[in-house]
Amino acid sequence: xxxxxxxxxxxxxxxxxxxxxxxxxxxxxxxxxxxxxxxxxxxxxxxxxxxxxxxxxxxxxxxxxxxxxxxxxxxxxxxxxxxxxxxxxxxxxxxxxxxxxxxxxxxxxxxxxxxxxxxxxxxxxxxxxxxxxxxxxxxxxxxxxxxxxxxxxxxxxxxxxxxxxxxxxxxxxxxxxxxxxxxxxxxxxxxxxxxxxxxxxxxxxxxxxxxxxxxxxxxxxxxxxxxxxxx
Amino acid sequence: xxxxxxxxxxxxxxxxxxxxxxxxxxxxxxxxxxxxxxxxxxxxxxxxxxxxxxxxxxxxxxxxxxxxxxxxxxxxxxxxxxxxxxxxxxxxxxxxxxxxxxxxxxxxxxxxxxxxxxxxxxxxxxxxxxxxxxxxxxxxxxxxxxxxxxxxxxxxxxxxxxxxxxxxxxxxxxxxxxxxxxxxxxxxxxxxxxxxxxxxxxxxxxxxxxxxxxxxxxxxxxxxxxxxxxx
Numbered sequence: 001x002x003x004x005x006x007x008x009x010x011x012x013x014x015x016x017x018x019x020x021x022x023x024x025x026x027x028x029x030x031x032x033x034x035x036x037x038x039x040x041x042x043x044x045x046x047x048x049x050x051x052x053x054x055x056x057x058x059x060x061x062x063x064x065x066x067x068x069x070x071x072x073x074x075x076x077x078x079x080x081x082x083x084x085x086x087x088x089x090x091x092x093x094x095x096x097x098x099x100x101x102x103x104x105x106x107x108x109x110x111x112x113x114x115x116x117x118x119x120x121x122x123x124x125x126x127x128x129x130x131x132x133x134x135x136x137x138x139x140x141x142x143x144x145x146x147x148x149x150x151x152x153x154x155x156x157x158x159x160x161x162x163x164x165x166x167x168x169x170x171x172x173x174x175x176x177x178x179x180x181x182x183x184x185x186x187x188x189x190x191x192x193x194x195x196x197x198x199x200x201x202x203x204x205x206x207x208x209x210x211x212x213x214x215x216x217x218x219x220x221x222x223x224x225x226x227x228x229x230x231x
Numbered sequence: 232x233x234x235x236x237x238x239x240x241x242x243x244x245x246x247x248x249x250x251x252x253x254x255x256x257x258x259x260x261x262x263x264x265x266x267x268x269x270x271x272x273x274x275x276x277x278x279x280x281x282x283x284x285x286x287x288x289x290x291x292x293x294x295x296x297x298x299x300x301x302x303x304x305x306x307x308x309x310x311x312x313x314x315x316x317x318x319x320x321x322x323x324x325x326x327x328x329x330x331x332x333x334x335x336x337x338x339x340x341x342x343x344x345x346x347x348x349x350x351x352x353x354x355x356x357x358x359x360x361x362x363x364x365x366x367x368x369x370x371x372x373x374x375x376x377x378x379x380x381x382x383x384x385x386x387x388x389x390x391x392x393x394x395x396x397x398x399x400x401x402x403x404x405x406x407x408x409x410x411x412x413x414x415x416x417x418x419x420x421x422x423x424x425x426x427x428x429x430x431x432x433x434x435x436x437x438x439x440x441x442x443x444x445x446x447x448x449x450x451x452x453x454x455x456x457x458x459x460x461x462x
């Protein structure tokens with residue numbers, strides 16, 4: 001794909017950063033909220049640690065393996081659409097050529113203006129298929145190594161994130177004290193994470209910090225309220 | 232965007248289905264695995280129900296609100312890149328015209344073959360910006376209503392999914408019996424969900440069924456093993 005250097009860098013960092021963001025934002029938030037919720041219902045930290053570790057195991061597997069299979073099915077979807085485009089280019093070139101004209105017509109170009117490109121593509125079936133994949137179907141060629149890397153990155157970030165809110169419950173023996181420390185430590189971690197995420201994604205770092213802290217805080221408050229209400 | 236009818240249908244269904252899939256696959260999996268894990272550590276179902284409901288609250292808020300903010304920042308990223316492209320098209324048209332030539336060169340087209348399209352785009356700055364957004368940067372125009380719909384769909388699917396594995400613990404009073412029923416009910420639900428997901432996404436329904444059941448089963452087994460080991 002033709003990309004200016006800044007765009008290439010932007011997208012490469014983007015995928016890895018996005019996986020860390022996906023894993024860590026849920027890893028920081030859900031175990032935090034679960035532990036906070038249980039603190040509203042039980043006084044000993046041992047059951048909270050058990051639930052928290054079970055949640056980290058469940059969440060990291062669900063997200064990591066889920067991410068792996070999603071990336072694999074993206075790759076298979078791309079491959080099957082590509083076979084279809086190859087067949088169409090080979091067997092119905094006139095219809096496909098009209099579709100190229102239509103792509104350009106959407107940008108106000110007349111059939112005459114786009115004709116040279118249509119003709120040039122007809123002479124290069126391989127490039128024509130690539131063109132249709134991206135410009136007609138909007139599909140990017142998936143990186144074959146991405147599925148596994150993506151899975152491990154998401155799962156690892158989830159586990160790393162999950163141990164931050166859980167650490168106070170591992171260190172302290174009473175739930176109220178551990179909850180207080182967990183809230184302070186996790187809100188700071190969420191805000192820091194949101195700030196760094198904001199600088200990576202090009203959004204406002206301060207707003208990123210406030211947003212992730214807000215999500216975590218709301219989720220924890222809701223979990224605490226529900227657990228307290230039913231216990 | 233120019234799209235043949237089947238493509239348009241494919242992508243419209245895709246976004247809503249994807250949100251339901253995202254919410255429900257985690258909603259079925261994580262509360263299921265957490266409840267199964269706690270069943271390995273405690274004998275009364277009341278603490279499992281408390282933890283399960285706290286998890287559903289936390290997970291649905293984290294995923295729904297997270298999805299909302301992600302969709303909003305996608306929209307803002309698109310808007311800021313668009314402003315940059317507009318400036319470049321206005322202030323450095325020669326450089327931007329070269330970039331269009333480069334887009335086509337990646338498909339084997341010579342500068343002469345793409346020149347008429349480049350010239351045609353230069354006459355239409357508005358269409359030119361749209362063209363660069365999609366074909367140079369690979370960015371699709373986000374639907375402004377999508378952020379809220381996406382958030383509510385993901386959160387609702389998570390809650391609906393989460394109550395399936397939790398229902399046996401609400402009905403039965405001992406953890407081992409509830410666990411057994413929860414495993415049966417949830418694996419059936421995961422397989423059905425994976426099957427339906429497979430038909431929607433165009434993958435093999437049977438493989439979809441096996442995959443989602445596998446993820447749920449592995450997550451639950453890991454959570455159970457960890458909870459049993461530390462309790």
